[in-house]
Amino acid sequence: MIHSYFSNKDMWFNPQLKLKKKPFLIIAPHPDDDVIGCGGLMAENNSVVCYLTNGYRGFGKEKYKGKLPEIRKKESVSALRLLNAEAAFFFGLGNIITMENRKRAIDRLVAVMKHFKPKKIYVTSPFERHPTHKVATAITIRAVRIAKLKPELWGYEVWDMIREKKVDIDITDVKDKKLAAIKCHKTQSMVLEIAIAKHLLKKKDKYTERYFNMQDAI
DSSP states (O other): OGGGTOOGGGEEEOTTSOOOSSOEEEEESSTTHHHHHHHHHHHHSOEEEEEEEOOTTSTTHHHHGGGHHHHHHHHHHHHHHHHTOOEEEEEEESOSOSHHHHHHHHHHHHHHHHHHOOSEEEEEOTTOOSHHHHHHHHHHHHHHHHHTOOOEEEEEOSSSOOOSSEEEEEOGGGHHHHHHHHHTOGGGHHHHHHHHHHHSOEETTEEEEEEEEOGGGO
């Protein structure tokens, strides 16, 4: 079923790993959101990533013209290799704002969810104000319901702070891996300096990532 939604060039599998069922599924509205919000968690767990959009509107769109989506895909794969992720699926959508593209994204998410049966799913938290992040959260909830799965559902931080039902996990042992993964996204280096300053702050002698329990949403 999954191959009916993705061509070979839209899928990446780690040749060093044997795919396992029930990995952590990370849903990224844009290339780089996954490592900003979940890089530490990904470094310590089997993970599969879905990139909903191709990032063509990011920094460098004038410099790289129409080549930015392909460059950002390569940057994502470099980060995934560094974090030893299992697999990734590139939806290749220019946006998920239109109803047509939302439906495409939901259909593909359902296919991935049914194939891997993830035990935990991570998506941008409802506190995010970026329009694409907000849509990503909504369509993920919709896809989980359609797939009729019962995973744990968690929201992660990218640009906006989680203010309630927050759970901090210690990533001190892998914070250097997370930093290196973020830096793989070289085309976005200007904005990612802000992300690094925000997400790699030491708190009470440790580095953490913050998550939001979204179980009530499904």
